[in-house]
Amino acid sequence: MNPKLINIIPMDLKEQQIVDQTRNFVEKQLVDAEGGHDWWHIYRVWKTAVRIGKEEKADLFVINLAALLHDIADAKFHNGNEEIGPQRATEFLTSLSVNAMTVEHITQIIRYVSFKNRHEQPPFVSKELQIIQDADRLDAIGAIGVARAFNYGGFKGRSLYDPSIPPNPEQSKAEYKATQAPTINHFYEKLLLLKDMMNTPTGKRMAEERHRFMESFLQQFYGEWEGKR
Ligand code: ADP
Ligand code: NI
Numbered sequence: 170m171n172p173k174l175i176n177i178i179p180m181d182l183k184e185q186q187i188v189d190q191t192r193n194f195v196e197k198q199l200v201d202a203e204g205g206h207d208w209w210h211i212y213r214v215w216k217t218a219v220r221i222g223k224e225e226k227a228d229l230f231v232i233n234l235a236a237l238l239h240d241i242a243d244a245k246f247h248n249g250n251e252e253i254g255p256q257r258a259t260e261f262l263t264s265l266s267v268n269a270m271t272v273e274h275i276t277q278i279i280r281y282v283s284f285k286n287r288h289e290q291p292p293f294v295s296k297e298l299q300i301i302q303d304a305d306r307l308d309a310i311g312a313i314g315v316a317r318a319f320n321y322g323g324f325k326g327r328s329l330y331d332p333s334i335p336p337n338p339e340q341s342k343a344e345y346k347a348t349q350a351p352t353i354n355h356f357y358e359k360l361l362l363l364k365d366m367m368n369t370p371t372g373k374r375m376a377e378e379r380h381r382f383m384e385s386f387l388q389q390f391y392g393e394w395e396g397k398r
Contacts, residue, residue: 179229180229180230180233184230187230187234187265187267188230188234188237190265191233191237191261191262191265192215192237194261195208195211195241196208198241199211199240199241203246203324204317204320204321204324205317206240206243210240210308211236211237211239211240213308213313214236214239214240214301214304214305214307214308215233215236215237217303217304217308217375218232218235218236218300218303218304219232219233219236221300221303221304221369221372221375222297222300224371225296225369225370225371227296227297227300228296228297230271231271231274231275231278231297232297232301234262234267234271234275235274235275235278235279235282235297235298235301236301238254238257238258238261238262238275238279239254239279239282239301239305240254241254241257241258242254242256242257254279254280255276255277255279255280258272258275258276258279259272259276262275274295274297277293277295277298278297278298280293281298281302282301282302282305296369299368299369300368300369300372302368303367303368303369303376304372306363306366306367306372306376307363307372307375307376307379309359309360309363310363310364310376310379310380310383311378311383312379312382314360314379314383315382315383318352318356319352321352321355322352322355325349327349327350327351327352328351328352329351330351330352330353330390330394331350331351334350334351334354335354336350336354336355336356336358337350337354337358338357338358338362340358345358353387353390356383356387360383361383361384363380364376364377364379364380
């Protein structure tokens with residue numbers, strides 16, 4: 170078959186059933202996950218990834234499964250073990266008789282999707298990985314991004330804003346993890362940088378709109394801070 174055609178064939182019934190089973194599995198796995206990576210984060214990344222996947226004519230079976238499984242076992246909650254997620258995904262998908270090549274592709278996506286590897290060149294690239302990465306990053310910006318940032322900051326006991334503590338966008342991986350800076354700084358250290366890290370044209374377009382929203386949020390915030398708005 171012409172390899173170009175494979176990508177635009179919609180999922181068949183069996184694939185749709187596997188996606189439904191995966192959705193149920195992930196939703197159960199994440200019942201007591203913390204706020205930033207709960208089922209609803211997965212849900213949003215999933216919907217966004219499928220939308221981008223359709224526009225970019227990607228393999229929608231891979232997109233559905235990888236989006237659903239991309240955070241099933243975050244390394245930061247497993248003593249930094251980055252292999253638990255890929256391992257669980259492999260076991261689960263193999264139990265549903267998904268073919269080995271597809272399983273391998275999905276586990277590679279789970280392995281390389283994380284933002285924290287941004288300074289390293291990933292040894293694996295595919296259009297589907299790029300799309301899941303875009304969808305995951307999009308969930309950190311825009312209105313949802315603002316909500317998640319303040320939710321995370323509150324959880325960590327951080328202040329909203331402190332004009333005497335400037336943001337530090339050049340920080341190392343260790344500094345980034347250890348920071349006690351106010352939540353507003355996170356916009357300059359990560360959230361406003363994401364727009365330029367999008368991989369796909371559709372991801373870029375969506376990121377631009379969400380980026381503008383954050384900029385206007387910040388303008389309003391500083392205005393209100395000084396009693397000017
Ligand atoms: P990911 O799993 O996408 O790599 P993180 O676990 O670092 O992201 O963050 C989860 C959510 O919490 C994201 O929306 C992120 O923007 C937010 N977050 C992470 N670090 C901070 C921080 N220092 N201040 C505010 N929000 C943060
Ligand atoms: Ni995620």
